Amino acid sequence: MIRIGIAGYGNIGRGVECNIKENEDMELVAIFTRRNPDDVKTQGLCPVVNISEIENWKEKIDVLIVAGGSATDLPEQTPKYSKWFNCLDTFDTHARIPEHFANVDAAAKEGGNLSLISCGWDPGMFSLARLYANAILPNGNDYTFWGKGVSQGHSDAIRRVKGVKDAKQYTIPIDSALASVRAGDNPELTTRQKHTRECFVVLEEGADAAQVEQDIVTMPNYFSDYDTTVHFISQEELDRDHSGxxxxxxxxxxxxxxxxxxxxxxxxxxxxxxxxxxxxxSVLMAYARAIFRMKEEGKTGCMTVFDVAPKYLVPMDEAFIRAHML
Amino acid sequence: MIRIGIAGYGNIGRGVECNIKENEDMELVAIFTRRNPDDVKTQGLCPVVNISEIENWKEKIDVLIVAGGSATDLPEQTPKYSKWFNCLDTFDTHARIPEHFANVDAAAKEGGNLSLISCGWDPGMFSLARLYANAILPNGNDYTFWGKGVSQGHSDAIRRVKGVKDAKQYTIPIDSALASVRAGDNPELTTRQKHTRECFVVLEEGADAAQVEQDIVTMPNYFSDYDTTVHFISQEELDRDHSGxxxxxxxxxxxxxxxxxxxxxxxxxxxxxxxxxxxxxSVLMAYARAIFRMKEEGKTGCMTVFDVAPKYLVPMDEAFIRAHML
Incomplete structure (x- = not known):
């Protein structure tokens, strides 16, 4: 069994609790938190432990999933914990990946561990899709579209606007742009031509709707380069229709x-x-398996999804996957 | 420079001639043929050599692309040449992959070489898509559709029907089935519900069109399990509209x-x-690069696409791809 630990109990921590049952070769052994463990309500699959005690778990955990934010948590935590554990994180600040990689690599080598950074779907599976496709078609063009989906960062930005009580923002790829790319037209697309942004906003009492809308659609970096639609709805509607x-x-x-x-x-x-x-x-679980196996083969330091042969990701043995999945 | 050789000059051999210019770290050094080299008309990028002399090229070639048929050529050729070269083939008889793998593995180890079998897009990139997706979603369903595209095997089967002069067969995925899968309906689909087959047939003079159509649509294994449409056209139309x-x-x-x-x-x-x-x-070229590099790291034996970390496929170095493609 691969013994999994989680540092941080948010969306990712809750996801591991849900996914562990689908991975029969893994068990969840501890959730670490900065809070008082008694205040953290989990599914109860494993003990909740204060983060200050994490070093004591060195021999009891095979892979530690470091589930913090990319802005300030992960740059500090993944190198720190890589001295004691094989770590896995979702670091997604693209510009700072080289620096983060170097820090984690040094720490993991010092501790004789193997860590993998920037895992998930973007960065992660989308990065792999780009790499494989570039390897096959060196003479070509790349296009990435996101959505339809909720952007947490943009939803937060709207919530900071004066007069807004709550909000959810969807990023939506533009169908005609997708169709043009899919048809092989090789279009040159501006930011505005690729995605629209749709906002569902709950106003504070007495707020000026027209002003709020204006403040949102003109917000630099977040909305001004896009065609943005703002819908005003009640908190009840937001909770009912936009909680996913x-x-x-x-x-x-x-x-x-x-x-x-x-x-x-x-x-x-x-x-x-x-x-x-x-x-x-779910992506993290597959890479936790890969790290565990590659560490058993003697690898240490830092890796990314680019360094992992696909065979390490599935629980089946090599002869089986050649016979049944090739 | 990675020195590439090709054993067999057919579609794949011609493809390598076209693609070599897109891969600046590769050069094409020889094409080997069972025919009289003087009778083989190539683009002239490299010498054409009779296959009987191939062993003399041992020191002059880094990766040999073995471009033969899966039925009889590759089971014999890839093990044979793996004693002398790092080989790459497109072996696609799924049921015989374990046997072929074992033969190539033994021969490559004997020769101190590294070979990779069953490369291309199916098996190959489609196998990778299946493996990655299964690793991420252990609880789920797989669906593969082919087309729209020309099936060489089905076109050949039609040409063997009495009264048929020439033919081309297209395999076409059924849009409603694609839409249902894409919508997450998890449908159970029969063979007939997944693909249709469309045939463009040139009759021999005096042939009985109705009989030919009947012979095609009822042909077991090839057509009887599908909804098949037969169009009778002239040789001129076939050459003009269906040569791709x-x-x-x-x-x-x-x-x-x-x-x-x-x-x-x-x-x-x-x-x-x-x-x-x-x-x-194009897929083979990327894996030729990977084999060359992994051999330089000391790996020998047989591999498949499952054994190759993605980083080996692109000419850029690891720091570059982390900074720009992750």
């Missing part, structure tokens, strides 16, 4: 081959997810 | 997560290819 966290997206590569590059090819990878955090967690 | 070899298809996995498995997810990988052999060749 669906997401997904599309990765395309289009490219040509042939003596005169006369033949066009389209590679498409897409995800349609009812629950963004649960799917992310 | 397009193909493609869709690999889906649908699965659920959550405390009560209440959340559905759909993973879809699809290919739309103007030229089946040129795309297959």
């Amino acid at each position: 966290i669906p997401h997904g997206g599309f990765v395309f590569r289009t490219g040509s081959t042939g003596k005169e590059n006369e033949n066009q090819h389209v590679i498409e990878y897409s995800l349609k997810l009812d629950s963004n955090p649960e799917f992310t967690t | 070899i397009p193909h493609g298809g869709f690999v889906f996995r649908t699965g659920s997560t959550g405390k009560e498995n209440e959340n559905q997810h759909v993973i879809e990988y699809s290919l739309k290819l103007d030229s089946n052999p040129e795309f297959t060749t």
